[in-house]
Amino acid sequence: MVKIAFNSALAHKALGKEVPASETDPELAGARLGSESSTAGSLLTLLGIAFILSGLIVGGACLYRYFTPKRLYHGSMQFSDVSAGVAGENQPYYLPRVEEEVEISDNMAVISVPPPRFRSGDPAYILHDFHRKLTAYLDLTLRTCFVIPLNTSVVLPPQDLMDLFMQLMSGSYRSYLVQEDLVVTERVDDIKPLGFYIRRLCDGKETYRMQPRSELPGGRIQKRSEEKCFTIHHFENKFVTETRICKA
Numbered sequence: 398m399v400k401i402a403f404n405s406a407l408a409h410k411a412l413g414k415e416v417p418a419s420e421t422d423p424e425l426a427g428a429r430l431g432s433e434s435s436t437a438g439s440l441l442t443l444l445g446i447a448f449i450l451s452g453l454i455v456g457g458a459c460l461y462r463y464f465t466p467k468r469l470y471h472g473s474m475q476f477s478d479v480s481a482g483v484a485g486e487n488q489p490y491y492l493p494r495v496e497e498e499v500e501i502s503d504n505m506a507v508i509s510v511p512p513p514r515f516r517s518g519d520p521a522y523i524l525h526d527f528h529r530k531l532t533a534y535l536d537l538t539l540r541t542c543f544v545i546p547l548n549t550s551v552v553l554p555p556q557d558l559m560d561l562f563m564q565l566m567s568g569s570y571r572s573y574l575v576q577e578d579l580v581v582t583e584r585v586d587d588i589k590p591l592g593f594y595i596r597r598l599c600d601g602k603e604t605y606r607m608q609p610r611s612e613l614p615g616g617r618i619q620k621r622s623e624e625k626c627f628t629i630h631h632f633e634n635k636f637v638t639e640t641r642i643c644k645a
């Protein structure tokens with residue numbers, strides 16, 4: 398692409414120089430066309446440079462993609478929500494569906510959850526840092542980050558996650574819903590100790606730590622009415638997880 402653009406720029410320039418030579422009065426034509434062709438020439442040169450630069454940028458981006466070992470996948474899962482109403486007897490014709498894009502590398506996975514259609518739930522980025530054993534949810538509606546230890550019984554390791562997405566690419570997948578109830582515990586002022594990936598994701602956003610509600614002292618019973626809760630539907634295993642995050 399770059400080469401062609403540059404060549405055509407040169408060709409135009411060459412053409413501009415040929416014109417005065419074929420004129421009957423070379424001096425007059427040379428003076429007139431000279432200034433014109435030099436303006437046109439410099440414009441074309443600029444255009445050429447712009448093409449080269451854009452080529453370099455695109456090329457650089459491709460190289461960067463090529464050399465960092467990460468892969469992008471897209472997948473969707475249909476699920477039946479056993480907790481919602483009469484299960485089994487009253488199977489709806491339309492099963493809810495969760496879609497996601499995921500980028501997987503050796504030690505992390507970033508999942509992009511789009512705003513769900515026909516259902517409540519927030520769009521989000523979910524980052525699993527397998528090395529530091531942490532998960533961060535960036536809720537895109539609230540523009541807030543929530544961090545919790547990686548739950549390895551929910552999140553498949555990178556290789557298995559890739560296998561799952563390969564499987565999802567070949568047809569539709571029916572699954573079930575697992576609910577997860579998380580509670581915000583404290584605000585994080587310094588996100589540096591959370592590692593490079595989470596720092597990059599949560600930079601400039603309010604960040605909080607969370608805990609499973611079941612791990613809170615008296616957690617299962619206590620449920621304050623003034624809590625603000627929101628949900629994110631996602632999957633990183635063979636089932637869909639409804640993560641409910643509550644802020645006191």
Ligand SMILES: *[C@@H]1O[C@H](CO)[C@@H](O)[C@H](O)[C@H]1NC(C)=O
Pocket residue numbers: 548549550551575576577609
């Ligand atoms: C991981 O998630 C499962 C399912 O939501 C839950 O039962 C379990 O308690 C969680 N484990 C930890 C350590 O949070």
